[in-house]
Amino acid sequence: MTALEAGMLGQTLLLVLAVAAALLTPTPWRSRVSGTFCTLLAAAGIVTGALALSGGTGSLSIPTALPLDPLVLSPDRLGGLVMVVVSSVGVLASLFGIGSARVASASRTAWLSMAVFLCGMQLVPAATDVVTFLLFWEIMTLGSTALLLAHHATRGTVASALVWYSAMSQLSFFFVLAGFAMLAGQAGGTGFADLATIDPYSWQASVAFLLLLLGFGGKAELVPLHVWVPRVLPEAPGHVAAAMSGAMVNIGVYGALLVLVRLLPNGPAWWGVLIMVVGGVSALYGILQASVASNLKVLLAYSTTENMGLVFLGLGASVLLRADNATAAADAALVAALLLMLSHAAFKSTLFLGAGAVARAAGEMNLDRLGGLGSRMPWTAAAFGAAAMGAAALPVTSGFVAEWMLLQSLIHGSRVDGEVVSVTASVAMPLAVAVIALTAGLALLTFVKAYGIAFLARPRSPEAKLAVEVPVIMRIPLVLGALLVVGLGLLPGPLAVAVGGAVGPEFTPDVRTIGLAGVDARGIDAVLDPTTFVVLAGLLLVPVLIALFVSARRHPTRTSPLPWAGGGSRLRPRMQYTATSYAEPLVRVFDDVLRPSRDVEVTHVGESRYLVERVHVEQTVSDVVETRLYRPVLNLMQRAGILARRAQNGSIHRYLSYSFVALLLVLIVVSL
Amino acid sequence: MFTTIYPQLIGLCTGTLLLTSALMVWRHSLLASIRLLSVQGFALAALVAVIGVEEGEVEVILVAVLVLLVKGVALPWVLARETHATTRTDEAPRLNPTAALLTVALLTILSYVVASRLLAGIDGVSAHAAPIGLAMVLIGFLLLVTRRQAGSQLIGFLVLDNGIATVAFLTSGGVPLFLELGISLDVLLVVVILYVFAGRMRSKFGNTEIDQLRKLHD
Numbered sequence: 058m059t060a061l062e063a064g065m066l067g068q069t070l071l072l073v074l075a076v077a078a079a080l081l082t083p084t085p086w087r088s089r090v091s092g093t094f095c096t097l098l099a100a101a102g103i104v105t106g107a108l109a110l111s112g113g114t115g116s117l118s119i120p121t122a123l124p125l126d127p128l129v130l131s132p133d134r135l136g137g138l139v140m141v142v143v144s145s146v147g148v149l150a151s152l153f154g155i156g157s158a159r160v161a162s163a164s165r166t167a168w169l170s171m172a173v174f175l176c177g178m179q180l181v182p183a184a185t186d187v188v189t190f191l192l193f194w195e196i197m198t199l200g201s202t203a204l205l206l207a208h209h210a211t212r213g214t215v216a217s218a219l220v221w222y223s224a225m226s227q228l229s230f231f232f233v234l235a236g237f238a239m240l241a242g243q244a245g246g247t248g249f250a251d252l253a254t255i256d257p258y259s260w261q262a263s264v265a266f267l268l269l270l271l272g273f274g275g276k277a278e279l280v281p282l283h284v285w286v287p288r289v290l291p292e293a294p295g296h297v298a299a300a301m302s303g304a305m306v307n308i309g310v311y312g313a314l315l316v317l318v319r320l321l322p323n324g325p326a327w328w329g330v331l332i333m334v335v336g337g338v339s340a341l342y343g344i345l346q347a348s349v350a351s352n353l354k355v356l357l358a359y360s361t362t363e364n365m366g367l368v369f370l371g372l373g374a375s376v377l378l379r380a381d382n383a384t385a386a387a388d389a390a391l392v393a394a395l396l397l398m399l400s401h402a403a404f405k406s407t408l409f410l411g412a413g414a415v416a417r418a419a420g421e422m423n424l425d426r427l428g429g430l431g432s433r434m435p436w437t438a439a440a441f442g443a444a445a446m447g448a449a450a451l452p453v454t455s456g457f458v459a460e461w462m463l464l465q466s467l468i469h470g471s472r473v474d475g476e477v478v479s480v481t482a483s484v485a486m487p488l489a490v491a492v493i494a495l496t497a498g499l500a501l502l503t504f505v506k507a508y509g510i511a512f513l514a515r516p517r518s519p520e521a522k523l524a525v526e527v528p529v530i531m532r533i534p535l536v537l538g539a540l541l542v543v544g545l546g547l548l549p550g551p552l553a554v555a556v557g558g559a560v561g562p563e564f565t566p567d568v569r570t571i572g573l574a575g576v577d578a579r580g581i582d583a584v585l586d587p588t589t590f591v592v593l594a595g596l597l598l599v600p601v602l603i604a605l606f607v608s609a610r611r612h613p614t615r616t617s618p619l620p621w622a623g624g625g626s627r628l629r630p631r632m633q634y635t636a637t638s639y640a641e642p643l644v645r646v647f648d649d650v651l652r653p654s655r656d657v658e659v660t661h662v663g664e665s666r667y668l669v670e671r672v673h674v675e676q677t678v679s680d681v682v683e684t685r686l687y688r689p690v691l692n693l694m695q696r697a698g699i700l701a702r703r704a705q706n707g708s709i710h711r712y713l714s715y716s717f718v719a720l721l722l723v724l725i726v727v728s729l
Numbered sequence: 730m731f732t733t734i735y736p737q738l739i740g741l742c743t744g745t746l747l748l749t750s751a752l753m754v755w756r757h758s759l760l761a762s763i764r765l766l767s768v769q770g771f772a773l774a775a776l777v778a779v780i781g782v783e784e785g786e787v788e789v790i791l792v793a794v795l796v797l798l799v800k801g802v803a804l805p806w807v808l809a810r811e812t813h814a815t816t817r818t819d820e821a822p823r824l825n826p827t828a829a830l831l832t833v834a835l836l837t838i839l840s841y842v843v844a845s846r847l848l849a850g851i852d853g854v855s856a857h858a859a860p861i862g863l864a865m866v867l868i869g870f871l872l873l874v875t876r877r878q879a880g881s882q883l884i885g886f887l888v889l890d891n892g893i894a895t896v897a898f899l900t901s902g903g904v905p906l907f908l909e910l911g912i913s914l915d916v917l918l919v920v921v922i923l924y925v926f927a928g929r930m931r932s933k934f935g936n937t938e939i940d941q942l943r944k945l946h947d
Contacts, residue, residue: 710823710874713873716870717874721867724840728842
């Protein structure tokens with residue numbers, strides 16, 4: 058038995074133990090025991106994934122009673138990479154859950170489904186055939202659905218969110234199933250090795266590609282299949298949202314990678330263009346919605362759509378460039394997409410855990426009612442801040458490295474040796490750069506808002522005023538996550554090499570480590586060494602800081618009443634910017650896309666027209682995709698449902714007649 | 730000597746089966762239907778016995794005895810006992826007798842047409858009689874659809890079951906004893922359960938018209 062096989066066996070054993078712990082432990086101890094087992098399960102996933110990533114081989118075969126081949130789990134290097142990513146998020150989420158899970162989210166069902174969910178996610182990338190892949194995919198989906206269900210008793214909105222989630226995840230399952238069925242029918246087998254023999258230029262491959270893009274795009278929260286995200290994630294407890302948004306979306310990306318790297322590499326150029334369009338639209342739409350959202354979790358949820366959009370933009374660029382024979386740039390774009398996935402997992406899980414900590418401390422997710430948490434919850438604030446920097450793609454974080462790499466590949470992509478590779482690429486690449494630039498700008502604005510409004514200034518509500526720091530067990534994953542965000546940003550070289558190795562043997566990106574763990578993408582002449590940059594900047598900064606410190610000692614600070622208080626001291630928390638007012642200019646600029654509905658209600662004092670007692674402003678931004686695309690379809694289906702109900706009136710005779718007529722019709726058809 | 734009268738015996742038995750089924754559609758009285766069901770059970774048993782003698786297999790003859798006991802004696806006895814015990818209400822079917830008999834004729838024609846396609850490759854006397862089984866299945870279904878009382882519906886169900894058994898015996902030349910034992914006990918159990926259920930219905934609503942069970946939809 059190889060180490061890899063032992064790792065996978067260990068994961069299944071730990072799943073059994075975690076399930077047993079969730080069922081058998083009494084309530085006061087359940088979160089601790091089950092959380093520990095879930096953490097161990099995820100840790101086993103990290104070890105297994107790392108073994109697979111470093112080239113270990115081995116397979117675990119699970120015989121079934123069904124007339125199928127046995128389920129074979131044998132992760133390749135790409136699968137290993139994804140397994141490491143989702144398991145790392147799983148460790149953070151489980152650790153956080155030990156401290157944060159209370160009442161409903163600490164129930165037997167919740168911990169049991171957490172373990173099932175984690176195990177499903179960790180084993181999807183290990184699948185070597187379609188059936189195994191789909192089985193663990195469904196286990197993952199069912200686990201997450203049951204996890205969300207835990208809160209249905211206390212909040213009415215959970216049920217509707219859950220219906221959306223189930224419907225959308227089954228829709229994406231259907232697309233994935235249909236796509237794989239198409240490929241399997243063409244290849245004559247369900248193993249991924251059989252599927253890889255199909256010619257990507259055949260029409261069957263293109264149909265399968267479209268179906269699979271829809272299916273995996275739905276899991277990766279891309280527009281227009283993202284509608285469940287802003288409903289579901291705000292209803293989920295912090296650690297569950299972190300696991301879903303930080304880890305589960307990566308399974309969607311893995312599916313896309315599986316198709317574009319393993320099964321149908323070197324696809325036609327229009328695939329690349331299509332993926333780029335879907336990714337670009339998702340990125341822009343996601344970040345626009347995030348920038349105007351005033352609920353912290355909704356903001357984070359839409360930001361996931363944005364980041365996954367960028368990942369797919371990178372994937373699409375790599376397909377397009379490869380079709381145009383710009384291999385070096387294509388490889389760089391692929392590495393960039395993978396780096397984006399990694400960095401997104403790190404910062405998004407930290408952000409959601411931070412949001413969970415805020416929800417526990419202040420009991421509030423509405424940014425307009427938060428504020429001043431920075432001094433009350435310093436650990437959470439620091440971790441959230443670091444992760445927010447990552448999400449805004451600021452230097453020395455992982456997000457920066459990934460977006461830098463993507464931009465480099467796009468800028469250098471449309472030319473090889475000074476020659477334009479194709480008209481499509483020379484149009485698509487500059488457009489993609491513009492999309493990323495706009496996205497990056499809006500992301501900066503969004504996360505300045507998220508961090509600034511929530512953690513700085515004064516509390517905007519009594520709940521925020523009374524907030525206290527979360528216990529140590531919850532701080533640990535927060536700090537770990539923040540360290541990951543910064544660490545991945547400081548060590549891009551080894552990371553890019555590992556990622557580049559993972560897409561082999563089909564593709565061999567020419568990236569290597571340079572300087573102090575810096576990255577050198579040789580094909581496109583791009584070098585980045587953040588650690589050296591940080592060390593140099595630190596050396597330069599030391600004298601400046603000393604000078605500042607000395608001068609500050611010399612001139613004592615003056616305190617003066619704030620000028621805008623009109624000389625008085627009537628400064629109140631309500632005079633501050635709120636999330637809504639901060640985003641107001643954006644709402645104006647993007648009025649056509651966002652279509653906000655505003656409701657201003659003025660109450661006058663007595664009869665006076667000029668004296669105002671209170672002004673109530675309410676602004677809601679609707680999701681255009683939902684109102685324009687989903688509502689009409691849903692209404693149509695509802696009407697059809699009402700018609701269909703007439704056929705089903707409860708009379709047994711009528712049902713018997715239906716079967717009788719059906720039987721007669723079958724017989725008549727047979728005898729024709 | 731037996732081989733010469735074998736086709737005629739098969740024809741006699743299957744003819745009786747079809748005749749009893751058609752009569753059940755015609756008659757409205759529950760007790761008359763039960764008697765016809767008993768006759769049908771005897772005819773089915775006789776059919777199995779004829780097939781058994783022709784093939785010279787003791788097991789098939791044992792099956793015939795079993796069929797006789799269950800379908801000819803036990804089931805009608807259970808049904809009749811329950812029917813005697815309660816106040817008798819005659820059936821008012823949803824289809825008048827003329828139309829029902831016409832439908833029976835059409836269904837029989839249909840089953841002959843279908844069987845001519847399905848059993849095209851199979852030769853032999855018994856296979857030629859197989860459409861009767863199919864017709865019985867369809868007639869049983871017709872009874873299920875058109876009768877209002879729970880008891881009559883049960884009879885429709887039993888005719889349907891007899892039809893399936895007829896097709897099975899005629900096309901495969903007999904069913905293994907254990908299989909037949911299982912099926913027969915199953916049917917017996919279903920009938921007992923349905924009768925208990927009908928009794929509950931009677932005590933709840935005062936009759937067994939299943940038209941009243943309309944609440945089971947959302």
